[in-house]
Amino acid sequence: MAYGRNEVARMKIRIDTPRLSLWRIEEEHSTAPHIHEREFQITVPIYGGCRFVGKQQAYELACGEGFVQYPEEPHELHVSGEAGVIVLQVDRDGFAEFNDRQPLEFDHRQSIDPVELSGRFRKWATTLLLHDPSEPLAVEETEAQVLSFLARSLRGNQTNRRDAALVSASSADRHMRTALDYMHEHYTEKLHIDTLAGIALLSRFHFIRTFKAILGMTPYQYILSLRIEEAKARLARSGATVTEISHDLGFGSASQFYRVFAKSVGATPEQYRSGVRG
DNA sequence: TATGCGTTCTGCTAACATGA
């Protein structure tokens, strides 16, 4: 499969464990109204947006705007082909264990850092997909990480400075969001800090500082994370060479791609491809 | 918001290993 510049690999991944169901949806996806008897469902767009119908009301969820659906409540989800959405379904009893046995009462609407969630999902999925079936400890450990992350994120949402900053960026600083949108549209091209700062109507210094306060990483690190995500999809799904992929994604050289990929993923591109394809 | 400075990373190049 060959990809042109700025094209995004469409895919839908579902991984089930005894206490969890992890979804990453990056293609058109719609469900009819349904309920889960025992599972909470947390739906979070990681880029673009989606339409979620719950509590007898339709919600247009933007990037980073999560929705917590309680068990036994009817709901439906609609994802367009231009968005990416992570859905986490967790068993009610298992969730309670990692919520310090406190009542499972959360706001339906939650702000969750899409970059952090995407990164964590990548790590969870890699562990679950590559683990040795004879070693259930890896699955249990990953379950614990997911449940702990959710318990902490949903319970501490009111005081999470980074999430608050993200909400701020989502609603108040439309210039910063415009810069973010620009980065998503042009991350395979050569970008300059001055260009992005100009879009956000900030000096380069203030832009970098503000960006990091909101997303927890520098603009360049954010661009790299987008490129690595796309590189992993192409390594898994296409027959393109590593050199071709590094060039298509805007890396200045193959060596830079190797270094960034190895640091981010913990394996060389070829090792990653072999691991995914078995 | 800007500056200075030390640290980290990138881009380029060359070289080596491996397999067809």
Place this chain on the structure above:
DNA sequence: TCATGTTAGCAGAACGCATA
């Protein structure tokens, strides 16, 4: 021999942080 994957060295650019 050639294509591809991988690694290392070096100069310059970008970044982080303290400070004004």
